[in-house]
Every structure is written in structure tokens, then in C-alpha cells.
Amino acid sequence: MRIGAIADLHVDRHESLTPKDYLMNLIEVVDAQQLDLLIIAGDISNTFELTHNFITEFQQMCRIPIRFIPGNHDFWTSEVHTSSKTILQRYMEMDACLMNRPYIINDRWAIVGNPAWYDHRYGDHERFSEARIDRGKFKGATWQDKEKINWDYSDRSLSQLAAAQARKDLETLRDKQIILVTHIVTHPRFVVPTPHRIFDFFNAFIGTRDFDELYQDFPIRYSIMGHVHFRKQIEEKGVRYICPCLGYPRQWRTPHISREINDTLAIIEIED
Numbered sequence: 001m002r003i004g005a006i007a008d009l010h011v012d013r014h015e016s017l018t019p020k021d022y023l024m025n026l027i028e029v030v031d032a033q034q035l036d037l038l039i040i041a042g043d044i045s046n047t048f049e050l051t052h053n054f055i056t057e058f059q060q061m062c063r064i065p066i067r068f069i070p071g072n073h074d075f076w077t078s079e080v081h082t083s084s085k086t087i088l089q090r091y092m093e094m095d096a097c098l099m100n101r102p103y104i105i106n107d108r109w110a111i112v113g114n115p116a117w118y119d120h121r122y123g124d125h126e127r128f129s130e131a132r133i134d135r136g137k138f139k140g141a142t143w144q145d146k147e148k149i150n151w152d153y154s155d156r157s158l159s160q161l162a163a164a165q166a167r168k169d170l171e172t173l174r175d176k177q178i179i180l181v182t183h184i185v186t187h188p189r190f191v192v193p194t195p196h197r198i199f200d201f202f203n204a205f206i207g208t209r210d211f212d213e214l215y216q217d218f219p220i221r222y223s224i225m226g227h228v229h230f231r232k233q234i235e236e237k238g239v240r241y242i243c244p245c246l247g248y249p250r251q252w253r254t255p256h257i258s259r260e261i262n263d264t265l266a267i268i269e270i271e272d
Contacts, residue, residue, distance in 0.1 A: 001105070002034060003268040006261070007041035007183070007226025008071070008245040012050055015249070017257060019045065019054055025258045027062050029265060035064055037105070041226040041244070042071025042115060042183030048087045055096050069098050069113040071183035071226055076148040084149045098181060102169050109270050110176040114166040116184035116208050119159035122191050123204025138201040145205070155205075159184075163210035170218045179222045179268065186211040187241050190228055215239055222268055231264055242266045 009026075011019040030038055038058075044051040051074045058066050070091050075084045091097050098113025105111065120133050134155070136143035151158060170178065185191065185207035192199035192206065199206075206228055214220065215237070222240050229247035233240060244266040246252075252260045 001036045001270050001272050003037045003039065003105075003179070003270065004030060004033060004035040005039040005041065005181075005224045005242060005266045005268065006244050006246060006264055007224070008043040008229055008247050009040065009054075010043060010045065010073070010246070010248055011054060012045045012047075013248050014257075019050060020057075021257065023054060023057055023061070025261055027058065028258060029261045030062060030064065032262070033265065033267065035267070037064055038062075038066045039111065039113075039179075039181055039224060040066065040068040041181050041224050042069050043073045043226055044068070044071070046073050046076050048074065048077075048090055052090070052094065055094065059096065066096050067098050067103050067111060067113065067181075068096055069115050069181055069183055071115060072145050072149065076144075077150070078148065084151050100165065100169065102173060104173075104176070105270070106272060108177055109179065110173045111179045111181060112166060112169045112173065113181035114162050114169070116162045116166070116182040116186065116211060117155060117158035118184055118205045119156050119208040119210055120204040121209045122185070122188060122207040124194070124200050128201055128204070133201070133204045136205070139198055141198060141202075143202060143205050159208045159210045163208070163214065166211065166214060167217075170214060170220075174218070176219070177270075178218055178220045179224065180214070180220045181224045182211070183226050184208055185225050185228055185243070186215075186223060187225075187234070187236070189234055190225065190230060190232065190241070190243055192228065224266070233266070242268075 011022040136146040
């Protein structure tokens, strides 16, 4: 069985290509790679409506199932009367969303998904206080989640809640090998290398340590993540960590979307 994984499509960030262009090129690559299942690890777009439509159209047009978790951008809202909590609930009502809905592949394998949330512990706390990190402002830049997401919880509380929910899902699948899908980074080797002009500060918003114990307590064999716009894999203690981010067009290596999607796509092969 061939499972494809990709993250951070950001289908609304290209100057000339439309979300439909992204969709059609993704389906073309999925078909060419003869995938049996596709996983998207968040940040499809900057609005619920566009992300919802993208997933729905993929389901209608492609021969294989898709499973996804939303990323931080997928929770953004510019509407005063629409809360991020409401958007979260809408995602959880989608049958393709992995949140609170693990996907059992076969008798041996299952997928557990949760966006996770950053807990600030990947930040430089020798230079920056927790209060300053929590404000999300550095050198004239503001971490955009602070302006476009309106959770009722602190970042650290959200991270703990996400880890607790992931643990609850994992507890139901102790007899399975696990593919864990998050949006937020769960391994420190995926932070932006420092020293860096701004990520000395903003690395605090890249990852979480609250998932660390899950890798010790459950048979997680693959860990798919996004958020940081890397295309990188490492293996450690029997877990393959995969960050397959398409990223913004300015971060692409070529101007050709089909080639970029193909080169970004990570493929996991498991027994049927």
C-alpha cells in the first residue's frame, strides 16, 4: 500500500495559480504515483471555506481516500463573529478530518491526527521572557496567529489539550502500528536553524514538547508534520519523522507546480 503525505499547500498564496490549479496538479501527481491514500498535514489555505471546498472537491474527483488535519492557517478568520472554536468544530464535522477520528488502514496500521499547538519551549528562553514570547512581537513583526486566531486558551494550554486528545485516540489503537499526523513540529531538529534574524524568537511558535511522551508510550512508526516549510526526514529510535511541506511559491525550487508537488510528496509503503 502506498500512502502519500504532503503539508502546507497554501493554495491561496500564488500570484497566478488558483486553488483549482493546485487541486488538479495534486490529483495528477497522486495518480502518477499510484497512491492508495493521501494525507495532508495542515495549512491548505487561510480560510475554512477554501480548505473545506478543496478537500470536498478532491474527494469528488479523485479515486483514493484523503485524510487531513487543519493547520494554524486553516483556523484563521477575519470575521468578528466567527470564533476559531467554531471553525474547529466545523472541521471536526468533516469525515476526512482525523481529529478525534483515527483512520484504521488495516489489521496492523492506523492513522492518528491532531493539529497540535506550539508550547513556546522551542524558543530561546535565555534571551526572551515567556511574557514577551506570548505577545508574539519581535523586530516589528507579529506572529499572525495572534491577530487572526481567537482561541480562549493560552498557547501552552492548547498544546497540552492537543496532546491529551492525541493520547486518548492512541489508547484505542494499542494493537496497531501508528502513523501520527500533526501540523505543529514535534521534534527539535525541525526548528529553523539559529542564529537567525527573526526565528531566534519565532521558533517558540514552531513546535511542542507535549507530544514527547507519546513516542515513548505508543508504537508510532511514522510522524508526519508541517508548519515549518521544510522538506526533510530523519529517523530516530524507530520513528521516521517526515516534514513534506510544499510551502509558499517563493520557497519553491522551480516555478513548476506539478514538479514541486511531486518532489515534496513523501511516500510511505506499508503491507496491505
